[in-house]
Amino acid sequence: MGKEAIIVGIGIHKFGRFEQKSAEELGQDAVIMALKDANMGFKDIQAMFLSSSGTIYPGLGPKVAYLFGRTTIPIVDVEAACSGGGACLRMAQMAIAQGEYDTVLALGVEKQPRGFLAPAVSGYEMWQALAGLDENPMYWAMKARKHMVDYGTTIEQIGMVSVKNHKNGVLNPNAMYQKAMTLEEVLSSRVVCDPLTLYMFCAPNDGAAAVILCNQKAAKRFTNKPVILASCAHRLNPYPELDVGNYFGYKTGNKPVTTLAALDAYEKAGIGPENLSLVELQDTDASAEIIFSEELLLCKEGEGGRLVSDGITELGGKLPISTDGGIISKGEPVGASALGQVYEVVLQLKGMAGPRQVKNAKVGLCHVRGALGHSCVTILKT
Amino acid sequence: MAKQVPFKVGMLTTPLTPLENVRLKGIKCKSCGAIALGERQYCINCTSDNLEAIVLGKTGKVYSHTTILHPPPPPYPQETFKPFPVAWVELDEGLFLLSELTDCALDEVKIGMAVELVLGKGWEDQEGNEVIMYKFRPIRKGE
Numbered sequence: 001m002g003k004e005a006i007i008v009g010i011g012i013h014k015f016g017r018f019e020q021k022s023a024e025e026l027g028q029d030a031v032i033m034a035l036k037d038a039n040m041g042f043k044d045i046q047a048m049f050l051s052s053s054g055t056i057y058p059g060l061g062p063k064v065a066y067l068f069g070r071t072t073i074p075i076v077d078v079e080a081a082c083s084g085g086g087a088c089l090r091m092a093q094m095a096i097a098q099g100e101y102d103t104v105l106a107l108g109v110e111k112q113p114r115g116f117l118a119p120a121v122s123g124y125e126m127w128q129a130l131a132g133l134d135e136n137p138m139y140w141a142m143k144a145r146k147h148m149v150d151y152g153t154t155i156e157q158i159g160m161v162s163v164k165n166h167k168n169g170v171l172n173p174n175a176m177y178q179k180a181m182t183l184e185e186v187l188s189s190r191v192v193c194d195p196l197t198l199y200m201f202c203a204p205n206d207g208a209a210a211v212i213l214c215n216q217k218a219a220k221r222f223t224n225k226p227v228i229l230a231s232c233a234h235r236l237n238p239y240p241e242l243d244v245g246n247y248f249g250y251k252t253g254n255k256p257v258t259t260l261a262a263l264d265a266y267e268k269a270g271i272g273p274e275n276l277s278l279v280e281l282q283d284t285d286a287s288a289e290i291i292f293s294e295e296l297l298l299c300k301e302g303e304g305g306r307l308v309s310d311g312i313t314e315l316g317g318k319l320p321i322s323t324d325g326g327i328i329s330k331g332e333p334v335g336a337s338a339l340g341q342v343y344e345v346v347l348q349l350k351g352m353a354g355p356r357q358v359k360n361a362k363v364g365l366c367h368v369r370g371a372l373g374h375s376c377v378t379i380l381k382t
Numbered sequence: 383m384a385k386q387v388p389f390k391v392g393m394l395t396t397p398l399t400p401l402e403n404v405r406l407k408g409i410k411c412k413s414c415g416a417i418a419l420g421e422r423q424y425c426i427n428c429t430s431d432n433l434e435a436i437v438l439g440k441t442g443k444v445y446s447h448t449t450i451l452h453p454p455p456p457p458y459p460q461e462t463f464k465p466f467p468v469a470w471v472e473l474d475e476g477l478f479l480l481s482e483l484t485d486c487a488l489d490e491v492k493i494g495m496a497v498e499l500v501l502g503k504g505w506e507d508q509e510g511n512e513v514i515m516y517k518f519r520p521i522r523k524g525e
Contacts, residue, residue, distance in 0.1 A: 127389045130505050131515055132454040133480055138468055141448035149446075149493050193448040239416060239427040242470055242478060248419035249470075249478040252427050 005096040005229040006219035007380070008103075008212050009038025010343045015207035015330040016176040018111075023052070023206075027064035027109040030208035030336075034105070038212045038222045042068035045212070046101040048075045051088035051108040052335035060109060081123075082282065083234065083368040084108060085209065085338025086376020090232040092213050102218035106211045108336030112204040123245040123372050136371075137201065137285065139243050141193035144287035148195070151302035153290060155195055159186040160308045161286035162200045165322050168315055169329025171356040174340075176205055176331035186286075200286040205331030209339035211346075225350045230271060230363075230379040233264035237373030244371045257375040258295035258367060265365070265377035266297075273297045276319060277361040278348055280341035282369040283326035289313075293321065296367055296377070315356055323348060323356045338376060341366035349382050384512040389504060392421035395437055398514055401501050406438040406516060408477060417477045440499040441521065442473035447483070447491045459505075467491045471518050485519040496521040 011033030013026045035042060050061030061075040080087035085108035092106040124134040147153045163183050169175040181199055189199040219226050237257035240249025266272055283289040290304035298319060299307055307313045313321040324330060324344040327337055345364035347353045366378040388394040395405045408419050412434060416427035424431055447469035453460050467483040469491065483491060484500060497518040504515025
């Protein structure tokens with residue numbers, strides 16, 4: 001266990017739209033906060049990984065670092081679509097485990113335009129764009145409809161996910177939307193792709209989040225409230241993937257990537273879904289929370305809708321999901337969102353989540369799922 | 383007459399005229415049995431190179447569906463946009479295919495609905511060629 005990475009510092013730049021700020025500045029703010037949290041200076045960082053979806057320009061890692069002054073430490077930029085932050089954290093974790101570094105920084109930064117993502121960002125080919133078969137929400141709408149028909153999941157249950165996450169978002173000063181919504185408001189908002197409505201979706205936006213990892217020995221110098229990175233798994237989706245970017249598939253019986261990454265993470269951590277105090281997952285849309293809670297094995301297949309309608313996933317419920325409001329409230333700065341989840345879970349495990357604190361939080365899980373089949377599952381414990 | 387080209391190389395049988403004889407092409411893996419659309423060197427499911435080319439049939443059913451209500455981002459032509467239904471179609475061979483549904487009212491689509499392949503002009507490419515694209519339409523009783 002001596003090779004476990006310890007989280008000694010976390011920082012965040014509020015998720016939202018910040019036209020006056022460059023991507024580097026967003027990243028710098030998150031790093032300053034994480035360095036303060038860890039009582040260290042940038043010169044204490046020995047290696048750095050930066051996650052961005054590549055919508056801005058390459059080389060963002062060094063550019064953020066140089067704002068603190070020229071450095072000669074190795075810095076590598078990582079891209080894994082909506083799972084980029086998780087992939088980046090895994091790189092940092094491996095750098096610690098490998099033994100060469102005592103302190104490693106994982107930083108996620110994103111700046112994005114409003115509205116649907118440009119076709120190339122999600123990996124579409126030109127003919128898909130010309131055929132109009134390149135709107136990400138259509139895939140999620142079709143998944144939602146299939147889930148409703150197969151398992152009796154209701155549109156009200158899907159809407160309740162959005163209501164819950166917006167309610168939690170009110171308590172999170174770093175969320176883009178800090179506004180409660182009624183079920184009626186969610187269900188009657190503009191239809192994006194039927195059966196899903198506007199207030200059931202997350203919006204791409206800007207933001208940054210930073211996590212500083214240490215090995216166990218070095219961690220003692222920087223924190224007296226260590227949070228252990230128990231496992232961080234990254235997998236890609238097997239065939240078929242009836243999701244973003246794809247246009248064909250075949251029933252193979254393969255498990256979906258979220259389940260594969262979760263099984264990896266549970267096994268490496270020696271922790272099962274029954275041990276979790278809270279979960280952050282990829283609520284790209286409200287139905288995704290229901291489907292992913294099943295794929296993360298938090299409940300049986302088809303019972304995800306009941307988790308929300310029975311109040312299990314509410315703040316104060318048996319297994320709160322997205323206590324920070326999820327990306328439905330925070331918005332999704334693609335390369336930074338996974339580290340934003342880690343930020344929330346670390347706060348919770350340290351008992352510092354204020355009005356949204358989960359009682360006796362001991363173990364938390366973070367899940368992201370992105371284009372091209374990427375998914376990461378991270379488990380943190382006290 | 384404009385030259386006709388497929389929406390993507392290797393996806394359609396040739397020649398492209400007459401259109402009613404054209405079908406979607408795929409490969410079937412002799413090792414694991416998985417089917418994929420188009421030409422491939424390796425099986426998308428198991429990486430085997432023991433593959434056979436197949437021609438896919440015209441018919442299938444709607445696995446799930448939704449509606450494109452808002453114009454897809456450019457380069458999709460913005461000014462001519464009208465909402466249209468899309469579906470994951472499950473072909474009789476078991477292949478899922480993402481497709482626009484044509485000749486079909488928005489509220490007509492149901493999961494399990496029988497559909498058939500139609501090929502026609504999708505758009506023009508930069509050289510002025512007619513790009514042949516696939517869609518599916520409902521098979522109605524009595525047709």
